[in-house]
Amino acid sequence: MTVAERAQSSPLAGAGTSRVADALFQGAMLACGLSVLALVGLIIYELVTKSSLSWHAFGWKFFFASDWDPVNDEYGALPFVFGTIVSSLVALALAVPLAVGVAIFITEMSPRWLRGPLAFTTELLAAIPSVIYGLWAIFVLVPLLRAYVEPFLGRYFGWTGLFEGTPYGIGMLAAGIILAIMVVPIISAITREVMTAVPQQQREAVLALGATRWEMVRTGVLRNARAGILGGIILGLGRALGETMAVTMVIGNRAEIAKSLFAPGYTMASVIANEFSEATGDTYLSALVEVGLALFLVTIIVNILAQVLVWSVTRGMPARSST
């Protein structure tokens, strides 16, 4: 029996009115809590019912066909799936080393007085709205890419096939870079959190054995925190997959599958953003909602996975060491 329950069942507790009021209050709070469940239920219901038309018309083929043709009512989402995955992977490839480096520097290497300000500034990156990232990317990042970075990559790394073709500036590479800037604060915040959760004794023990600071970080900290760091990376992936505005503004919005990162592409989120309000015809709208449903399911799975991983490190117990 909790204190509250004991207090309520005692003869001294106010009779009648206060008990009714308590029940009413609890009911109202419960309703608020249940509304969270209802919201997610509503999201799933809306997405499933509104996409059923397209699902019945195309089935699984929807995700493997690459013609997106509203005029003839033929829809295949493969170019969007491809664009979403590629832009997110480019973003992670750039963001992960930077984010982990930032986290290591802030938690293990920086002088104490610098820690707070550095953590605050990197997290400020997360507060900038997506549309402002997009604006900056259009007018600053894209011209830089077009004039310097892409010609350089094309000349020296063109042989890989990833950096071929005309450097437009706008395209998959620009989308990947802007996404990388946006997910760095997320990954580095989680990485810092799990690194802080590694017990101080681990560090002291490794240092006492004569390790240098980097060896201490590598063997004492990173190894123990790696499940959580992976969780942070996956959380960043979830954010990158669903990011809409900044990507829409720089990816070029062309439903193509190209090997080169210089080529324009299209993502699942941006096709919804661009075409939803102009979609005429039930099948067209339904196909767009189905793209949304797929995006929803993927981000949910990714997020749940990430939470489980982060939780495995930060739940208060030292992480199990690897052997």
Add this chain to the structure above:
Amino acid sequence: MSAVLPEIELKPIGLGRRLANGLMTAAAAAAVLIVLLPLGAIFAYLLYKGIGSLNWSFLTQTPKPVGEAGGGMANAIAGSVLILGIASLIGVPVGIGAGIYLAEYGRDRLGNLIRFTADVLNGVPSIIIGIVAYGLVVLRQGHFSALAGGAALAIMMVPTITRTTEEMLLLVPLGVREAAYGLGVSRWRTTLSITLRTATSGVITGIMLAFARIAGETAPLLFTAFGNQYWNWNINQPTAALPLQIFTYAISPFDEWHRQAWAGALILIVLIVISVSAVRLAANRGMLKGAN
């Protein structure tokens, strides 16, 4: 729990290991610089381009047709205030209520389910929330509206506020509640006037986090609030919003509109920063009064 013992020999630190240490330290510091670079560049450009394009008519006039100089985003700023107001009116009470439920009653399986679902909801891409608000409000009403935009943003506020409220309420020591019960105060009164009151500052910080997150949201407004060239205070009509206007102007081919997009972006960032710090200030005052 057994930690792996690092394979390190006990002898003076060799050149190779010292070099590796130095290199990695330099690499970590370089990572910090590389990450701070875009942050600095974005703020520098916002100030540089934004201040040059800001003027009185930008803050007081509605957009002019292409080709005509001047005009502003006054209606978009007002529209954002309207939409954010609707979102807060719906989202804040529900979020706080759900947070109270989780902290005070939700120590069971249902509570865990709600907690988990709130975290799931937090990770749903904002464009998806837009689709849902379109289905729920726009299709019912038959047209785009500020209400639909507000509903979409409200859905995005709820999970953040729920989780921070719960966290803050759990920080209030059990003894404080017990003292109230001991005085014969009923449970609902204790929760509202004692527990929630004590946690006010933290709860408000959570609300501000949620607010800052939705204030710049564009994707869910594209097909809910939709945008509008004129003034609108009717919640049942399509409404302009600052982020939407920035988006439209940024992807347009006109220099004049680009200029205005920068000015709008500067205003948006300033509004976010001001609202966050203002409420934090107010919360601190409230805490001081409560302490006295």
